[in-house]
Amino acid sequence: MTPDDIVALLREHWPRTVAALDPAAREELAAVLAALADATGERDTQAALRRLRRVLRALPDDHPVALALREAGAVRFSGTSETRVVDRVPVLALLAALHAPPERAADPDPVRARLLAAPALAAADVAAAPGDPGLIRLRHPELGDRYPRFQFAADGRDTARPLPVVGVINRLLMADRDPWGAADWWLGGNRWLRGVPADLLGSVPDEELARAARELVEGD
Incomplete structure (x- = not known):
């Protein structure tokens, strides 16, 4: 350590x-x-x-x-x-x-507080493996593991299932290693997209969202 x-x-x-x-x-x-x-x-x-x-x-x-x-x-x-x-x-x-x-x-961290304040699901509500590298999992100090809600669509059983494009982008952003950074990308303003990526799901082509994420990764 x-x-x-x-x-x-x-x-x-x-x-x-x-x-x-x-x-x-x-x-x-x-x-x-x-x-x-x-x-x-x-x-x-x-x-x-x-x-x-x-x-x-x-x-x-x-x-x-x-x-x-x-x-x-x-x-x-x-x-x-x-x-x-x-x-x-x-x-x-x-x-x-x-x-x-x-x-x-x-x-101790206002950025994390902002990300934890966004709508989220508990592990029991997620129709995916808890260790899925394509999901952002944030640790809440009181509520335990939380999964930002924008990552999912509800199926016929009202169980949240991951959106495919979210999984692709989360892997690009290495959400399994840096979930807070990935969550901040989704929930923060993006000048390339001229909006908040999470709010643009479904209204902006998936490839355009993925291209914005690749721009960030390749720029690093």
Whole structure:
């Protein structure tokens, strides 16, 4: 597990993590996150990570973050760069969420909050394998796995079935690896299409939607 993996783990389970810590531990968590964001090299980063893991020892044994850290063992840096630090953007997002008013403290990422607010289905309502790489699956901190509704059409049994063009495009966007990025493409404005791709399903030819996705992928 890398330092960035630990930050991603915290983001995934943020509301539950904050709720499990007492006020003193939350204050220490804020100080540790600030130190992690300010670290300028591997030594500073490692020191902040040691403090972070001490704070997280206060989590219940069955907490998903505690379980993942126990299974991961040592923290290792990836790559060979001389300056080894974490990505500051998600760390600062967590820090901002910790200082936010109570009604916003559970939302460390406004983009994810926007995507989770879109109409979605639970796994039980989807007529497809949960691990289908052609489907976007977003993890809701309270509701579990959610599948954005635009991906499906209802069949005669009122069971949602995936739209073929959505599966093609989701594979282009590597939705199985980056579901949030794929969801943001579908639910955000697209200058090439002059609209929101999810809203254009059925009114714009499938090939035009796929071509817009290929433009993005090939442009990268």
